Amino acid sequence: MGxxxxxxxxxxNFKVITAGEGRSARTLDNIRNSGITxxxxxxxxxxxxxxxxxxxxxxxxxxxxxxxISCLKTTSNRPLYVDLNSNTPALSLSMEQLFSxxxxxFVNGAVMGASKDVPDHAVLVVSGIYRSxxxxxxxxxxxxxxxxxxxxxxxxxxLLFSMVNKGMNALFFETMxxxxxxxxxxxxxxxxxxxxxxxxxxxMKTTPTYPQHILRRIDEMKGLADMLKSENLPHIIASGTAxxxxxxxxxxxxxxxNPEGVIETLQNFNKLSDKx
Amino acid sequence: MGxxxxxxxxxxNFKVITAGEGRSARTLDNIRNSGITxxxxxxxxxxxxxxxxxxxxxxxxxxxxxxxISCLKTTSNRPLYVDLNSNTPALSLSMEQLFSxxxxxFVNGAVMGASKDVPDHAVLVVSGIYRSxxxxxxxxxxxxxxxxxxxxxxxxxxLLFSMVNKGMNALFFETMxxxxxxxxxxxxxxxxxxxxxxxxxxxMKTTPTYPQHILRRIDEMKGLADMLKSENLPHIIASGTAxxxxxxxxxxxxxxxNPEGVIETLQNFNKLSDKx
Numbered sequence: 001m002g003x004x005x006x007x008x009x010x011x012x013n014f015k016v017i018t019a020g021e022g023r024s025a026r027t028l029d030n031i032r033n034s035g036i037t038x039x040x041x042x043x044x045x046x047x048x049x050x051x052x053x054x055x056x057x058x059x060x061x062x063x064x065x066x067x068x069i070s071c072l073k074t075t076s077n078r079p080l081y082v083d084l085n086s087n088t089p090a091l092s093l094s095m096e097q098l099f100s101x102x103x104x105x106f107v108n109g110a111v112m113g114a115s116k117d118v119p120d121h122a123v124l125v126v127s128g129i130y131r132s133x134x135x136x137x138x139x140x141x142x143x144x145x146x147x148x149x150x151x152x153x154x155x156x157x158x159l160l161f162s163m164v165n166k167g168m169n170a171l172f173f174e175t176m177x178x179x180x181x182x183x184x185x186x187x188x189x190x191x192x193x194x195x196x197x198x199x200x201x202x203x204m205k206t207t208p209t210y211p212q213h214i215l216r217r218i219d220e221m222k223g224l225a226d227m228l229k230s231e232n233l234p235h236i237i238a239s240g241t242a243x244x245x246x247x248x249x250x251x252x253x254x255x256x257x258n259p260e261g262v263i264e265t266l267q268n269f270n271k272l273s274d275k276x
Numbered sequence: 277m278g279x280x281x282x283x284x285x286x287x288x289n290f291k292v293i294t295a296g297e298g299r300s301a302r303t304l305d306n307i308r309n310s311g312i313t314x315x316x317x318x319x320x321x322x323x324x325x326x327x328x329x330x331x332x333x334x335x336x337x338x339x340x341x342x343x344x345i346s347c348l349k350t351t352s353n354r355p356l357y358v359d360l361n362s363n364t365p366a367l368s369l370s371m372e373q374l375f376s377x378x379x380x381x382f383v384n385g386a387v388m389g390a391s392k393d394v395p396d397h398a399v400l401v402v403s404g405i406y407r408s409x410x411x412x413x414x415x416x417x418x419x420x421x422x423x424x425x426x427x428x429x430x431x432x433x434x435l436l437f438s439m440v441n442k443g444m445n446a447l448f449f450e451t452m453x454x455x456x457x458x459x460x461x462x463x464x465x466x467x468x469x470x471x472x473x474x475x476x477x478x479x480m481k482t483t484p485t486y487p488q489h490i491l492r493r494i495d496e497m498k499g500l501a502d503m504l505k506s507e508n509l510p511h512i513i514a515s516g517t518a519x520x521x522x523x524x525x526x527x528x529x530x531x532x533x534n535p536e537g538v539i540e541t542l543q544n545f546n547k548l549s550d551k552x
Contacts, residue, residue, distance in 0.1 A: 160458075202474045236450070
């Protein structure tokens, strides 16, 4: 994702810098080939940057923020810090506090879409009181969505988007479990496909990926349910989605499966009734 | 529904009879205008019929079966009895027992679609060991789906179909509740519509009907959850759907609303955050 975003910026004549120290030979090649300037150390990057974009894992984002903050303590440079990782709303608020304590403007963001979709189809969602600086600078480069001044909004946005995608699959998984029990899985699927053709079209992108990714999605949906709980929001469908994925994972019906389509993925639920 | 089915049968040269006694002047007009023969009493109908189609409310279906059975006790005629009401699987099994005790073949059925969709688009789902008699007789008239030999399957079919439609709405309702809280309802909807256009297309048929019909759907989804529980099937999403509709109903956000589209319906969730 970082490389794609850097390339898009370079295509729009932005200078992109990064710290090469401690990175693999392959990453260094990648950096050079993309037209990114290697400042060697993170300290140099932090001192020279007008804007810092953090693109790492959700788990790595707080560590990255803390490391940048310790670099900022020995310089008067005050760049805009933009976290583009898929954090929880709570984590985005903690990071904002850390940055505001040293007078660094913070923007919370999330990328909707895959690396390959940058810059034409992916959308960068941003929120927080400094988001307009980001929008003004980068509107010519990316598709940007303004999620408003609440810092945590961009994180909530990404999680809630994900909830719809994943909740739809959980709904189908529970329905197919019952359909298999009554011996009508194929017939029901045929009717659903006929009456809800658009929904099946959208499921094509996600459903066949479940055999491979269900464990990760259990974690994501637990994180979502925790976020809703901590905000005193209703979370029965979100919690039920996590629980449904856990049940399906434990059933083993997706083990060693590599389905090509929605129907083929859902047909694995027939194994549940075979077991009886 | 009964009239539409009678008309389709008459168009295919079937003789359709019914009992006019005790029915309103308007219904009697309707019967005559449709080409249905009035045998006066239910006893006459039961004695003359080769096939009896029961089309009443789910609540009325057992009473109808019992009344027909008491008529059958005084005749040697043994017509095929077809229940086409949206019953629970458990009720369909009870009815089958009653009919098998007097040697009357029973077919369980359900109609997928509205009256106006008969005969071209609605589908008659049938199940049970005598279903092939029904299918052979009426395949030229209706779209028929064979749900197999388990008697309860046609009822489960209809309920599980309904579960997908309703579960999708509950998923959106919980998501929109959270989106309104974070002040990003319109933005999130825009993205969802862009990334899941097919799903929104399918929601157009159902979502705008919730302000008017949510109370009835709470009951339907409770019935579905009970069915799943009684079969020892997972029911967390089904129960969550009923609970979500109850929460939305109690919130009052749909009161006096008559939305035209999906987005307009979902925008009512903004009222939840206004209340804070």
